[in-house]
Amino acid sequence: MTDEKTNDIPQASEKKKTKFNFLPVIGAVAGALGGYIYYIEVGCTSGSCAITSNPYLSMLWGAAIGYLVFDMFKKRKKRRKSEIR
Numbered sequence: 001m002t003d004e005k006t007n008d009i010p011q012a013s014e015k016k017k018t019k020f021n022f023l024p025v026i027g028a029v030a031g032a033l034g035g036y037i038y039y040i041e042v043g044c045t046s047g048s049c050a051i052t053s054n055p056y057l058s059m060l061w062g063a064a065i066g067y068l069v070f071d072m073f074k075k076r077k078k079r080r081k082s083e084i085r
Contacts, residue, residue, distance in 0.1 A: 023071070
């Protein structure tokens with residue numbers, strides 16, 4: 001007789017599914033679009049402005065700000081009073 005060991009790998013039904021939060025991604029896209037619109041409407045024509053003279057930098061900063069702003073609205077897990085200490 002051979003001893004069969006149980007497999008400790010969790011099955012597909014046992015795996016904990018994590019939900020991907022699309023809100024920061026949407027914020028980054030909206031921020032990039034806003035950065036491009038800012039470049040078109042307000043942008044610096046002389047080239048001396050570090051961010052607004054280049055559309056890519058303007059979009060990058062807009063995406064970063066959009067990501068950070070929309071990430072604030074992510075739902076957090078509620079903690080129990082015993083976990084706070």
